[in-house]
Amino acid sequence: MQEIGRSGRDGKVAHTLALVSEPTGWLNPEDKQRSQFFTRQIEQKARQARQIMQQIPERGNIEEVIAEYPESAIALSILHSLDCLSWKDPFSYQKTSAVVDVNRWQTRQKYWQKQMQQFLQSKQCRWQFLLAAFGFEQESLGFQCGNCDRCK
């Protein structure tokens, strides 16, 4: 949804396309493997983030960390979103907290996973859904963009 919001930011016409992988169960609400798949993914990424936090120095260069721990790019992003790291510049980080609250991140991921599933299955205008999802509840009421696949 964030990427959809970025397209057209320049005010020009933009087209977005969501490709959905059926084996994940996104299109089949009865598929019990769907939630198990994403729960496993989320737990694995949270474990990696906690592990990377213990392995990296107090401050360092992002590219050096990624070179030493090839799977660490997402972990660093998670640690940043949990305020465990701050970027000193686009290439350097500094640890800011030793506490890695992966439960907070997991809860957020599960919320967005559910939102994304609702977005894909929604029959309402895509923009109406996005407006509401990003906190513009009032503006979304009855909104019809007239351009999305649902409106057309």
Ligand SMILES: [Zn+2]
């Ligand atoms: Zn629409």
